[in-house]
Structures are given as structure tokens and as C-alpha cells.
Amino acid sequence: MFPSYQLPTINALQQPTTNAWVEQAISNLDTILLDHAHCERKAAGVALNFMFRYPSNVKMIKELTKIAKEELEHFEQVNEWLERRNIPMGPLNAPPYGAALKAQVRRQEPQRLLDSLLVTGLIEARSHERLGLLSIYCPDPELAAFYGSLMASEARHYGTYWVLADTYFDREVFMERLQELAMVESELLANLHPEPRIHS
Ligand SMILES: [Fe+2]
Ligand SMILES: [Fe+2]
Numbered sequence: 001m002f003p004s005y006q007l008p009t010i011n012a013l014q015q016p017t018t019n020a021w022v023e024q025a026i027s028n029l030d031t032i033l034l035d036h037a038h039c040e041r042k043a044a045g046v047a048l049n050f051m052f053r054y055p056s057n058v059k060m061i062k063e064l065t066k067i068a069k070e071e072l073e074h075f076e077q078v079n080e081w082l083e084r085r086n087i088p089m090g091p092l093n094a095p096p097y098g099a100a101l102k103a104q105v106r107r108q109e110p111q112r113l114l115d116s117l118l119v120t121g122l123i124e125a126r127s128h129e130r131l132g133l134l135s136i137y138c139p140d141p142e143l144a145a146f147y148g149s150l151m152a153s154e155a156r157h158y159g160t161y162w163v164l165a166d167t168y169f170d171r172e173v174f175m176e177r178l179q180e181l182a183m184v185e186s187e188l189l190a191n192l193h194p195e196p197r198i199h200s
Pocket of ligand 1: 040074
């Protein structure tokens with residue numbers, strides 16, 4: 001499916017998630033599930049936004065149609081977990097992570113497209129890593145298995161965002177900017193946010 005050359009994988013993340021995050025998350029699973037539902041909804045929205053903003057990038061449209069559908073399926077599945085655990089769907093304030101990463105996106109094209117793809121890929125990579133941690137440490141075995149089932153899709157998602165960045169930009173430019181944004185991404189998570197969130 002992807003080209004056979006070596007692409008940056010989860011190694012793109014500069015710093016691994018801390019134990020403190022895992023402890024905070026597993027002690028607040030209901031809040032994490034509610035936040036997770038919002039993350040899946042936003043991920044679908046992000047994929048759709050790319051399609052609206054760049055309607056003539058055919059390869060991108062094809063790939064992101066698949067991602068948008070999958071994210072909506074995840075949204076539906078997480079919502080089922082909310083119902084099962086009697087967690088009311090409601091608003092939840094987002095941690096500063098997403099807005100702070102978005103602020104890194106340069107305003108001019110084509111840099112705007114490059115940065116948007118890389119930032120979205122980094123968010124997907126972090127989700128993949130953290131859902132993986134939840135699949136190991138979540139005390140509810142069924143919920144842990146659910147997290148495990150989502151991990152593979154999130155890995156495919158960040159793979160797709162890297163492939164798209166690599167399609168539309170020079171490898172060197174893409175790698176250099178990825179490195180810069182990955183540093184910012186890890187710095188944003190260096191201090192644990194007081195409230196439990198997927199990206200706290
Ligand atoms: Fe997802
Ligand atoms: Fe995703």
C-alpha cells in the first residue's frame with residue numbers, strides 16, 4: 001500500500017509518553033473516554049477540512065476519504081463505550097496541545113499544507129502511542145482490547161499523513177520540518193496537564 005522506502009514511523013516522536021500520563025489516564029478512564037470521543041470526531045473533521053481546502057489533490061482526497069470514514073467509525077465505537085459506562089456525552093475543554101500545534105502552521109502556501117500534514121501526522125502518532133499504552137495498562141480487559149483494536153488504524157493514519165507530505169514535498173524539506181515540529185510536540189507534553197486528556 002505504501003511505497004517500500006523507509007519513512008519515519010513512530011520514531012518521529014521526540015519523547016515517549018511518561019508514566020505520569022499513564023497513571024493519570026487509568027485513574028480517570030471515564031474522562032479519557034469522553035475526551036477520546038471528541039478526539040475521534042475532531043480527527044474526522046481535520047481529514048474533511050483538508051478535502052475542502054485542497055479539492056484538486058486527488059491522491060490526498062482518496063486517502064483522506066478513507067481516514068474520515070474510519071475516524072467516524074471510531075467516534076461511533078467510543079460513543080458506544082460512553083453509553084455502556086453511562087458517561088453522558090457533553091462538552092469537555094480541550095488541553096492546549098491541539099491549538100498550540102495549530103499555531104505552528106505557517107500561513108502561506110505551500111508551507112501551510114506541509115505543516116498541516118505534519119502536525120496532523122504527529123497528533124495521530126501520539127494517539128497511536130497512547131492508545132497502545134492504554135491497551136497494555138487499562139485495568140478493564142475489554143476496554144484494553146478495544147484500545148488495542150484502534151492502535152493499528154492510528155498507525156495507518158500517521159503513515160498516510162507522512163506519505164502525503166512526502167508526495168507533495170521534497171524529502172529533505174519534509175524531514176527537516178518534521179523534526180522541528182516533533183520537538184515542539186514533545187515540549188508541549190513535557191509538563192503533564194492537570195486534567196486527564198488523551199493529549200494532556
Ligand atoms: Fe481514530
Ligand atoms: Fe486517526
